[in-house]
Amino acid sequence: MKEKRSTRKTYLYIKRTWTLYLMLLLPVAFALVFRYLPMTNISMAFKEYNMFKGVWASEWSDPIFKWFQRAFHTKDFWLALRNTLMLNGLDLIFGFPLPIILAILLNELAFKRYKKITQTIVYLPHFLSWIIISGIAKQLFAPRTGVVNILIGRSGGAPIDFLQESGLYVATYIALGLWKEMGWNTIIYLAAITGINPELYEAAEVDGATRLRKIWHITLPGIRSTIVVLLIMNMGRILGSEFDRPYAMQNGLVMNVADVLSTYVYRVGIRGSQFSLTAAIGLFQSVICVVFLFAANAIAKRFGERGIW
Amino acid sequence: MVKSRKRKFDDLVIAVVCFLFILLCLLPMVNIFARSFSSAQAMINNRVSFFPVEFTWESYFYVLQDSAFVRSLWWTALLTLICTVVSLTITVLASFPLIYDNLKGRKFYNGMMLLTMYFSAGTIPNYLLMKQLNLLDNPLVLIIPSCLSIFNMIILRSFFYTVPDSLRESAEVEGAGPINVLIRIYLPLSKPVMATLALFYAVGRWNGFSDALMYISNPKYAPIQFKLYQIINNRSAIDVAQQEGFASPAASEGLKAASVMFATVPILLIYPWLQRYFIAGVTLGAIKE
Numbered sequence: 001m002k003e004k005r006s007t008r009k010t011y012l013y014i015k016r017t018w019t020l021y022l023m024l025l026l027p028v029a030f031a032l033v034f035r036y037l038p039m040t041n042i043s044m045a046f047k048e049y050n051m052f053k054g055v056w057a058s059e060w061s062d063p064i065f066k067w068f069q070r071a072f073h074t075k076d077f078w079l080a081l082r083n084t085l086m087l088n089g090l091d092l093i094f095g096f097p098l099p100i101i102l103a104i105l106l107n108e109l110a111f112k113r114y115k116k117i118t119q120t121i122v123y124l125p126h127f128l129s130w131i132i133i134s135g136i137a138k139q140l141f142a143p144r145t146g147v148v149n150i151l152i153g154r155s156g157g158a159p160i161d162f163l164q165e166s167g168l169y170v171a172t173y174i175a176l177g178l179w180k181e182m183g184w185n186t187i188i189y190l191a192a193i194t195g196i197n198p199e200l201y202e203a204a205e206v207d208g209a210t211r212l213r214k215i216w217h218i219t220l221p222g223i224r225s226t227i228v229v230l231l232i233m234n235m236g237r238i239l240g241s242e243f244d245r246p247y248a249m250q251n252g253l254v255m256n257v258a259d260v261l262s263t264y265v266y267r268v269g270i271r272g273s274q275f276s277l278t279a280a281i282g283l284f285q286s287v288i289c290v291v292f293l294f295a296a297n298a299i300a301k302r303f304g305e306r307g308i309w
Numbered sequence: 310m311v312k313s314r315k316r317k318f319d320d321l322v323i324a325v326v327c328f329l330f331i332l333l334c335l336l337p338m339v340n341i342f343a344r345s346f347s348s349a350q351a352m353i354n355n356r357v358s359f360f361p362v363e364f365t366w367e368s369y370f371y372v373l374q375d376s377a378f379v380r381s382l383w384w385t386a387l388l389t390l391i392c393t394v395v396s397l398t399i400t401v402l403a404s405f406p407l408i409y410d411n412l413k414g415r416k417f418y419n420g421m422m423l424l425t426m427y428f429s430a431g432t433i434p435n436y437l438l439m440k441q442l443n444l445l446d447n448p449l450v451l452i453i454p455s456c457l458s459i460f461n462m463i464i465l466r467s468f469f470y471t472v473p474d475s476l477r478e479s480a481e482v483e484g485a486g487p488i489n490v491l492i493r494i495y496l497p498l499s500k501p502v503m504a505t506l507a508l509f510y511a512v513g514r515w516n517g518f519s520d521a522l523m524y525i526s527n528p529k530y531a532p533i534q535f536k537l538y539q540i541i542n543n544r545s546a547i548d549v550a551q552q553e554g555f556a557s558p559a560a561s562e563g564l565k566a567a568s569v570m571f572a573t574v575p576i577l578l579i580y581p582w583l584q585r586y587f588i589a590g591v592t593l594g595a596i597k598e
Contacts, residue, residue, distance in 0.1 A: 001584055010461045019487045020406040024418060027403035027457060034438070034454045035425040041434030041441075051571045058431075102330065109327055110320040118327045121334050122583055127576050129516030131534045135569040136337050139344060145562060147340050183334065208326040211319055243432075243519045248538065262432065270523055282431030290428050 004227060037182055044279035051273075059209035060081035067280035080264035082088035083257055087246070088238045090174045099181045100227060121185055122183025130180075137164065137176055169254040177245070188230070189201060229300050236296030239288050261285050310544070338573070344566035352562050359418060368563035372571060378536055382571060385515060385533040388451055392514040393507050396581040400506060403457060404466040405491050408477075426459045433525070439524050450524045451532065455517070461506050473478045491566065501586045508583040512576060533572050540568045 045067055047058040058102045061067060071077045102122070109115040121278075125133070141148050141162040147158045162168045209217070241262040250258035259267075261281065269278030343354060345368050346361035370380055406412055407419065429458045435454075444450040463480050477490050485493065493532070496503075518534040525531060543561070 016411070017412060017487070018381055020412060023402045023406050023487075026399055027422070027462075028418065030399065030457055031422060031425060033442075035429065036428035038434040038438040039436070041437045044437065047515060054441070082366060105323055105330075106327060108319075108323050109325060109347060114324060114327070117564050118331055120581065121331050124577075124580065125334055127512050127516075127580055128573060129534055131516075131518050132572050133540070135537060135565060135572075136341050138541060139566060139569075140340055142346075142396060142562075145355055145357075150355045150358060153355070179333070179337075183330075192572050210315075223312070246524075247519070251509055265432050266523065267404055270436055275433055275437065279431065280435040282433055286428060286431055 014054060020270055025227060042279065042283055045283045046280075047276060049275045049279075052128050061276065067276045068284065071284070076259070076268075079256065080259050080261045081301060084241050084259075084260040084262075087170070087173060087260060088240070090170065091177055092234055092238065094174055095178055095181065095185075096231060098178060099185035100189055100223075103186035103193065103223075105220060106186060106190060107193050108211065108215070108218065119183070119186075122186070124183070125172055125180045126184035128180065130242075130244035132249045133176055133180060134255050137172065137249070143174065163249070164251065164253045165256050166257045169249075170257050173245075173249055173258070176249070189226060192223040192226040228303055231292075232296045232300045232303075236293040237289070239285060239292060241285070339568050341566050341573075345570045349563055365478060368571075369565035371564045372567045377531075377569075378540075378568065381531055381533050381536045384530070386575070387449075388532060389511050389514045392452050393511045395452060396458070396461075396510040397503060397507060399457050400461050400465055401491070401496070403462050404469055405495065406487070407466050408469045408472075408495075409487075422459055422462065433597065436523055445524055446527050446530070448525075448530045451514075451517070451520060453463055453532070455520065457514070458509070458513070461509055465499070465502060465506060468499055470497055495523040504583050508579065508587055511579070512597065515572075515575065537572050541565055 044055055044058075046061060046064050047055070048061050049055070050058045057158040060063050063069075106115055106118060111117065128136075143149055143159050143161045143164075148162070152158075152160060160168065162172045177185050196218065200222075201214060204214050204218060239261075243266065245259060246260045247263050247266070250263065265278040265282055268274050269282075336359065338355075342356050343359055343361045346364055346366070347357045348363035348367065351362035403422065407415060410417070411493050429435075439445050439450055439454070444453075472495060476494050480490050480494055514586050516534060517532060518538065521530070521532050521535045525535075552566075
């Protein structure tokens with residue numbers, strides 16, 4: 001009797017929900033084939049890849065960590081690793097505070113319509129690709145005909161080749177990153193500011209607090225948790241790497257500072273067909289990234305914040 | 310009274326600082342715009358800054374003569390349309406079932422999808438997968454592997470959560486199944502968030518570069534960003550002509566500017582219309598539970 005009821009219950013459950021499972025079929029198949037199946041190819045990092053045998057039939061390398069050892073003995077790998085850390089680190093130092101400042105500025109802006117227009121314009125660069133931005137930058141900073149050098153020339157300076165000299169390349173790279181994302185990254189802070197209780201500001205007004213005092217004592221504490229979570233999470237991504245941005249901007253003269261892990265893996269792996277070596281480097285990078293993210297999440301929770309999962 | 314005057318002065322200073330940010334964002338684009346409409350001679354003589362000098366359509370004319378570039382524009386537009394439709398469909402399918410709290414396996418499914426946000430196989434394993442699936446040099450490789458973004462799925466799911474359950478329950482009392490609930494209640498309510506996701510997917514495809522670089526070698530399927538990359542880095546037809554002495558070096562400068570404009574203008578055209586939707590969308594994306 002009991003069994004019969006439970007089969008009936010199962011039957012009813014399936015009757016009610018089978019369409020939902022049907023809907024999930026496509027996304028699940030997608031995730032399995034295009035996100036999980038390639039993970040089996042990570043075994044490449046421990047094999048002697050033979051193009052004709054394929055991934056599975058290729059033999060295990062001896063010693064098993066051969067490709068990792070080889071990578072750690074390659075000068076270019078260390079260079080790419082250093083550059084990844086350096087560029088991401090600089091991005092964090094300069095790119096993190098600016099959106100907070102801009103968000104507070106926008107919030108203090110008294111003219112509502114003007115605020116809307118400003119937001120529309122500062123969000124715009126986010127939607128341009130790095131290829132477009134590198135195209136704009138190469139024209140803007142062109143040593144002879146670029147407008148920046150025209151202006152420098154008019155004020156009596158010598159032309160500067162921003163994209164072909166190591167130090168200046170790094171500065172330009174970071175500045176363009178700021179240009180693209182500073183506006184966009186204010187969105188999350190502006191949303192957090194909207195969540196602050198307006199009564200706090202009114203009370204401060206009654207007490208005669210100045211604008212700066214209100215920012216310092218109400219706005220900033222109000223978005224503190226957002227700042228902490230984003231800061232920690234961004235620190236967790238310090239070894240992650242974008243591809244389009246360094247690839248579109250780098251050139252032969254500045255590879256010593258412009259080559260990062262993602263572009264190195266592409267060049268040596270896909271272009272140079274050294275699949276096993278670069279699979280090992282990719283795995284090394286992914287594992288460290290995951291460890292950093294978990295650590296960052298744990299730290300965020302220790303601070304009493306929500307974390308990201 | 311003194312206080313309110315001080316207030317006004319503050320507001321003005323802030324407005325001016327914001328104006329500087331506006332200039333900072335716009336001037337680089339204005340410069341490219343000016344260059345694309347200036348004569349080659351004016352550019353060589355360093356006379357072009359933020360206004361077209363010796364206005365001419367010449368550069369655009371050059372670009373439009375490059376049939377491969379024009380075809381690539383149309384191809385990318387078509388690709389963007391297909392990708393947006395496919396991606397929106399699969400994102401709805403991936404998010405809607407999650408609103409049923411008692412769906413068995415919901416937690417597992419959710420975890421399985423979120424995990425791919427934090428750990429991916431990597432460039433080389435993905436490349437080898439495309440090779441194994443015979444997708445290299447196949448236009449499908451530009452559509453399928455990137456058709457579902459987990460970030461967008463989270464946005465849509467978070468939005469679906471905000472729809473009151475009572476709406477769904479009253480429809481269920483009248484005998485509506487999940488598909489009816491989705492089509493009659495949820496989809497009509499989610500127009501703004503769908504517009505946001507459409508913008509994200511469309512811009513993502515229009516701006517997509519690395520997948521074409523890695524998986525596509527047939528120039529027939531090269532999307533616009535790939536073509537643009539070649540032009541910017543002096544691998545276009547006009548540069549070849551210039552090396553052989555058929556064209557002046559300055560012509561290629563204007564051509565680059567005009568090519569950048571072709572890739573940018575479609576984004577500038579759709580962006581203002583969808584702008585009012587995406588802020589809410591991005592904020593929803595911050596909710597992970």
